[in-house]
Amino acid sequence: MADKVKVVLNREGVRELLLSDEMMSVCMDAASSIQGNYGKDTSLDGFRGRNRVNVSVIADYDEASTNNDLLKAVHK
Numbered sequence: 001m002a003d004k005v006k007v008v009l010n011r012e013g014v015r016e017l018l019l020s021d022e023m024m025s026v027c028m029d030a031a032s033s034i035q036g037n038y039g040k041d042t043s044l045d046g047f048r049g050r051n052r053v054n055v056s057v058i059a060d061y062d063e064a065s066t067n068n069d070l071l072k073a074v075h076k
Contacts, residue, residue, distance in 0.1 A: 018052040027055040038073040 035042050041060040
């Protein structure tokens with residue numbers, strides 16, 4: 001039987017990764033993909049929060065939120 005392995009994360013390293021330019025790029029790429037799948041007027045918004053980068057795809061009309069259109073575009 002294999003011995004148990006204990007993984008200890010480097011908290012400072014994880015924090016640095018979550019705030020990095022590379023993570024912003026990965027998140028913007030994912031948001032761009034969603035934006036492309038959606039196919040209607042949208043805008044992207046990205047910023048660095050206190051703990052991590054944040055990216056949003058924003059639909060330019062209210063009907064998108066009532067029909068969950070952006071959520072559906074994630075799974076295409």
